[in-house]
Amino acid sequence: VQLQASGGGLVQPGGSLRLSCSSSGRTLSHYAVAWFRQAPGKEREIVAVISRSGGSTHHSDSVKGRFTVSRDGANLVTLRMNSLKPEDTAVYYCAARDRAISSGIYYTGYDYWGQGTQVTVSS
Numbered sequence: 235v236q237l238q239a240s241g242g243g244l245v246q247p248g249g250s251l252r253l254s255c256s257s258s259g260r261t262l263s264h265y266a267v268a269w270f271r272q273a274p275g276k277e278r279e280i281v282a283v284i285s286r287s288g289g290s291t292h293h294s295d296s297v298k299g300r301f302t303v304s305r306d307g308a309n310l311v312t313l314r315m316n317s318l319k320p321e322d323t324a325v326y327y328c329a330a331r332d333r334a335i336s337s338g339i340y341y342t343g344y345d346y347w348g349q350g351t352q353v354t355v356s357s
Contacts, residue, residue, distance in 0.1 A: 235259045235346045239328045242351030245318055249355070253313040255328030255348060261309040266334035268344060269303060269313045271324035271353075280341055281326070282313060287336040297322075318355045325350040 241253040255267060266286050272278040282303035283292040291303050300317045311328060329344035 235330065237328050237330060237346055237348035239326065239348035239351045242326060242353045244354045244356065246357050247318060247320060247355055249318050250314070250316045251318065251353060253315065253326055253328075253351060253353075255311045255313075256309050257330065257346075262305070262311055262330060263308040265330035265332060265346075266338055266340050267303075267305075267311045268329050268331070268340070269311075270327045270329060271322075272327070273321075273324040276324075278327075283339050283341065284311060285337050285339055286334050290337050290339050292339045292341075315353070318353075320355045323353060323355050325352050327351075 236258045239255050245251055268283040269281040270278050271281050281294055284303045288305035302314045304312050306312050327350045328348045330346040331340050332345045
């Protein structure tokens with residue numbers, strides 16, 4: 235399984251971006267999927283998680299109300315990011331976890347990782 239993350243870029247504070255994650259091989263509908271981010275000099279942090287079914291989600295406190303994770307079809311997970319702040323600047327990674335029940339939300343144990351996409355929020 236290879237994950238492809240895309241959609242990053244440069245945006246002004248208050249702007250929006252949409253990140254996409256898809257897989258080659260087995261579709262993402264077989265996995266719990268999460269978005270992580272890592273800013274320079276900081277540890278990687280989890281941003282959002284969606285269950286295999288898509289019926290359960292979790293968003294970190296730092297993005298709650300601004301970011302939304304969703305499944306859009308069998309092989310696409312989208313992270314919609316609104317009201318972006320400079321502190322959202324980071325490389326964003328999508329990850330997939332194989333051992334996942336349909337409604338499970340997981341914060342660790344991800345098996346597959348995308349290559350990362352840069353998000354820069356700056357005026």
